Amino acid sequence: MDSVGNVILYFVVAIAMVVSAFMAVTTTKILRAATYLLFSLICTAIFYFQMGYQFLGAVQLAVYAGGIMVLFVFAIILTHKPNDKTAPLAAHRQFVGISASVIGAVLLILALFKMPLAKGLSLSQVIEIGGPTLTMHDIGIALVGSEKFQYLLPFEAVSVLLLACIIGGVVIARKK
């Protein structure tokens, strides 16, 4: 049995997330689309917090809602004039988009409700089974250990990837 506060928080966040995701793909102004994406990402971070992954929620807020959104706004301001609107959609394009998403939604929802793994556990029960919340100590050990369920190699690979990304970004965006 989950507390009433948790259920209310869930509904508020879920509705905000779905509405802002919908607005992000339908609004005509690109800067507004980026702002709605930001709201959607923040709502996801709140879900992470609610499920007990505080570190992940903080990373989502800092990297996604902070860093990536700044990049988006930067790129939009560089490549668009103020009050630019997207051209109205061609009818066949809209038909393709709507039919693909409706078919996809029906299939995914069907798969979801036929799925045998819905064991009916509630959030408070799984948090109780999972034990106390993850500490920074556990996450740090898992990130730099080299045994089973520890992630030293991917951690280093990501650092090399980020270096390659920095160099690639500079090379691509540099003036000739």
Add this chain to the structure above:
Amino acid sequence: MDISILWYLVPSVILFICGVYGFLTRKNMIAMLISLELMLNSADLNFVIFNRYLFPGSMEGMMFTLFAIAIAAAETAIAIALIINIYRAIGNTNVTDIKEMKF
């Protein structure tokens, strides 16, 4: 009321579908990238949900999402560098106007 696994999976599905719709209908590359981020975000959310509900004692799904966020940051930075470069070459960022790989 119990918040079961489906309660979290349904908003995640809707997020993914919104991303698909935006990716298919938008012409502007930055708007397409925004739709792509929505889809990626829903996949991240699914990792965490399945981790929480099916394997509450472990944290492998959370680690997947951590690495996915790091890689998404790198991917977005490169994509935006490319888009700004294309804007310099052809003056707008519509996918329909890009006809050749090298300018």
